[in-house]
Amino acid sequence: MSKKISEEEYRRRMLVRMKQWINGEKDPYLGNMEIVPQHEYVPNKKKLREYHKDLDSVHDKAYDVEHNRIYRFFMRFYRVAALLCCLALISILLVEVSYLPPVGSSHNPSNNEVAAKYIEDGLQDTGAVNIVTGMILDYRAFDTFGESNVLFIATCTVLILMRNDKKKGKGSAQEEERRDSFYEPKNDSILQMIASVLVPVIIIFGIYVILNGHLSPGGGFSGGAIIGAGLILYLNAFGFEKTERFFTEKTYKWVSFSALTFYCLAKSYSFYTGAHHLESGIPLGTPGAIISSGLILPLNICVGLVVACTMYAFFALFRKGGF
Amino acid sequence: MIILKWTQFVIGTCLLFLGILTFLVQIFGVFKFKYVLNRMQAAAMGDTLGIGISLVGLMVISGLNFTTLKLGMVVIFLWCSSPVSSHLIARLEAATNPNLDKFCEVDENIRKVLDKEYEENIIERKDS
Structure with missing residues (x-):
């Protein structure tokens, strides 16, 4: 026999409230917090005029060069002092530069045991032929995780600032977009023809760069940027009606969220244990093969997805205020 | 063999310098002209002809290998995309002026x- 609870009690539960908050059905502060409605600012013209009058009179008195001797002295002193400060800073920097070690010398402080360790043991430890990828996605995966999160947070910030929720009427997202692109050639057949040829090529090239991240120069960030550029070109050629068939806010949310979560879960073991001397359980495979080097390939795919989604989301938000 | 290599090198370098010359003409044109469409024409010339000649020169120098194929694809990509962007700028100018x-x-x-x-x-x- 299932336990039945009343509708009201069910609605008051923590999980249900959380679900409502996530879906945007209910504002948790509404009804629980005192909110004073904002009034439109109405300037008092008389007071404003008096204020400006005062300001002007003070300005005239204070900055009158001919009568105010202290100000005249200050102006001259200020110029001389600025010049001296600039010269002092320039000379300090130049002296410092002359003490820098020569480029490429073997005794430079950057040539320490860390770089030697990366170069010597990189292939053995990570299984990636491209040492840079092995470094950023294995030794320093935590750093890359932070970078991906920075991209996600940047999109959230732009979403807060630029989002346009209005569906219809004056100031709606569609109307704003039309006003912004008022003079733009719409449905330009040359652009559409070229875009339909180039966009698949660009996106395939981006996928190639991502998947080959551990074998050749490239990786998640550059490949994701290429895919994002392809998506933006498609959007410019065919408009929002075509792109919204496969890329909406919901797609963005789920793709970014799942990519970041997978990254976090896949790398958590090393975040918590201090990173080194812990087997991931995934065999490294033969170096040089596509499926090799353990977790680096899936992590590259995650980073690429986040970067591509971020680029497209930035463009869509700045252009229309939603996507 | 040595003669063949030298001719390859000389032809490639000549093409590369020709491309750089085209770029110089482009830069001169962009700063000399005053009107959008004239400037755009000069800029588009460098983006298609100049980069085409330079990359063909690089292809001749590198010889027959995978790099040559990649460079050829870069040339095709640029020749597709650059005229289209110029066309869009010209269209915008014609629509707004x-x-x-x-x-x-x-x-x-x-x-x-x-x-x-x-x-x-x-x-x-x-x-x-």
């Missing part, structure tokens, strides 16, 4: 199309 006749000859048929497009845009703007 009401005094286009002052700067260049405008065919009557094109003028009609542009006027019609402009009116449609205004009607659309009033609707929304």
Whole structure:
């Protein structure tokens, strides 16, 4: 026999409230917090005029060069002092530069045991032929995780600032977009023809760069940027009606969220244990093969997805205020 | 063999310098001209002809291998994309400049199309 609870009690539960908050059905502060409605600012013209009058009179008195001797002295002193400060800073920097070690010398402080360790043991430890990828996605995966999160947070910030929720009427997202692109050639057949040829090529090239991240120069960030550029070109050629068939806010949310979560879960073991001397359980495979080097390939795919989604989301938000 | 290599090198370098010369002409044109369409024409010349000649020179120097194929694909990509971007800029200029006749000859048929497009845009703007 299932336990039945009343509708009201069910609605008051923590999980249900959380679900409502996530879906945007209910504002948790509404009804629980005192909110004073904002009034439109109405300037008092008389007071404003008096204020400006005062300001002007003070300005005239204070900055009158001919009568105010202290100000005249200050102006001259200020110029001389600025010049001296600039010269002092320039000379300090130049002296410092002359003490820098020569480029490429073997005794430079950057040539320490860390770089030697990366170069010597990189292939053995990570299984990636491209040492840079092995470094950023294995030794320093935590750093890359932070970078991906920075991209996600940047999109959230732009979403807060630029989002346009209005569906219809004056100031709606569609109307704003039309006003912004008022003079733009719409449905330009040359652009559409070229875009339909180039966009698949660009996106395939981006996928190639991502998947080959551990074998050749490239990786998640550059490949994701290429895919994002392809998506933006498609959007410019065919408009929002075509792109919204496969890329909406919901797609963005789920793709970014799942990519970041997978990254976090896949790398958590090393975040918590201090990173080194812990087997991931995934065999490294033969170096040089596509499926090799353990977790680096899936992590590259995650980073690429986040970067591509971020680029497209930035463009869509700045252009229309939603996507 | 040595003679073949030297001819390859000389031809490649000559093409590369020709490409750089085209770029110089492009930069000169971009800063010399005053009007958008003239400047755009100079800039587009460098983006297609200049980069084409330079990359063909690099292809000759590198010989027959995978790099040559990649460079050829870069040339095809640039020749597809660069004229289209120039076309879009020109179209925007023609759509937004009401005094286009002052700067260049405008065919009557094109003028009609542009006027019609402009009116449609205004009607659309009033609707929304």
